[in-house]
Amino acid sequence: MFKGGALQSSNPSGLFDNAISDQAFNAFQQYMRDKCGIAIGHSKRYMVQSRLDNILRETAISNVNDLIDALIKNTLPQKIKTRIIDAITTNETYWFRDGRQFDVLTKEILPELTKHPFNSLRIWSAGCSYGQEPYSICIAMQEFARLHMIKLPKLQIIGTDLSHKVLDIARQAVYSEYALSRGLPTPLKQRYFVSSEQGWKLKPEITSKVSFRPFNLLNSFSMMGKFDVIFCRNVLIYFSSEVKLHILNRMIASLKPEGSLFLSSTESLPPGLSGLKTLQGHGTRYYRRMD
Ligand SMILES: C[S@@+](CC[C@H](N)C(=O)[O-])C[C@H]1O[C@@H](n2cnc3c(N)ncnc32)[C@H](O)[C@@H]1O
Numbered sequence: 001m002f003k004g005g006a007l008q009s010s011n012p013s014g015l016f017d018n019a020i021s022d023q024a025f026n027a028f029q030q031y032m033r034d035k036c037g038i039a040i041g042h043s044k045r046y047m048v049q050s051r052l053d054n055i056l057r058e059t060a061i062s063n064v065n066d067l068i069d070a071l072i073k074n075t076l077p078q079k080i081k082t083r084i085i086d087a088i089t090t091n092e093t094y095w096f097r098d099g100r101q102f103d104v105l106t107k108e109i110l111p112e113l114t115k116h117p118f119n120s121l122r123i124w125s126a127g128c129s130y131g132q133e134p135y136s137i138c139i140a141m142q143e144f145a146r147l148h149m150i151k152l153p154k155l156q157i158i159g160t161d162l163s164h165k166v167l168d169i170a171r172q173a174v175y176s177e178y179a180l181s182r183g184l185p186t187p188l189k190q191r192y193f194v195s196s197e198q199g200w201k202l203k204p205e206i207t208s209k210v211s212f213r214p215f216n217l218l219n220s221f222s223m224m225g226k227f228d229v230i231f232c233r234n235v236l237i238y239f240s241s242e243v244k245l246h247i248l249n250r251m252i253a254s255l256k257p258e259g260s261l262f263l264s265s266t267e268s269l270p271p272g273l274s275g276l277k278t279l280q281g282h283g284t285r286y287y288r289r290m291d
Helices: 022-036 042-056 064-072 078-088 100-113 132-147 164-172 177-181 186-192 241-253
Strands: 121-126 155-161 193-196 199-202 210-214 227-231 255-262 276-281 284-289
Touching (some): 022 042, 042 064, 064 078, 078 164, 100 284, 132 155, 132 186, 132 210, 155 164, 164 210, 186 193, 241 255
Parallel strands (some): 121 227, 155 210
Antiparallel strands (some): 193 199
């Protein structure tokens, strides 16, 4: 069991009896890196402490160090493990984030893909958080088809995330006024959402094309199938270069020939990655599988 660290030894009053010890924090950092790929810096120590404190209240365990010990020894109920991972992930997202990438998707990629009318389109939003990303993809494509009076091929958009909490909300597809105010143009709110007691509910013409499943990007991609387009934006920023490289190599293998990949516009490819060519369009950058 982890003992108290520096804070406790200089704490005769016992005020910090529940403070996370150095040993427990290091073990937690390593656990999150190994199991989820997430690198937690030392500056996040108090964030970890306060989020784990909240979870302690749901257990019979009395302090954070013992909670971490039980996590590592795999003696916690699955529900508490899930709560810990949910609490540590950063889920910031909003509608049409990095808006120019949606112009590339609809104006460059979609016309090429729809040249073959019998194709079905598969798109993966990896690290989809509360659903704004996959739903924005679907709305953008639907809008393009409506404005240009074209019929979209069969569309399958899959949102995946490590966090069960965000996926539950994504599946409900009900958002607050505030959540919609972050990036969603008013005409699209009027066209694709209906007001309900719980909030703004996305219409079935969008939700029927988007499905969600829990998935850890460190696991094998073999069950995911092949995709025309992959969005993996603002996810790999939490990972080390090696983990990034490992994930991206497998993403390239999951793209169909000539398939496209979007990272966020502030991210870049890690050194040593081959198999993608960089393209520019509509003031942004994206990547295409080289075959
Ligand atoms: C900052 S959000 C980005 C959401 C969205 N892609 C966007 O750009 O708006 C990052 C998401 O990645 C998820 N994530 C972190 N590590 C992951 C992993 N190992 N496997 C799958 N998802 C992960 C988090 O749970 C979180 O919801």
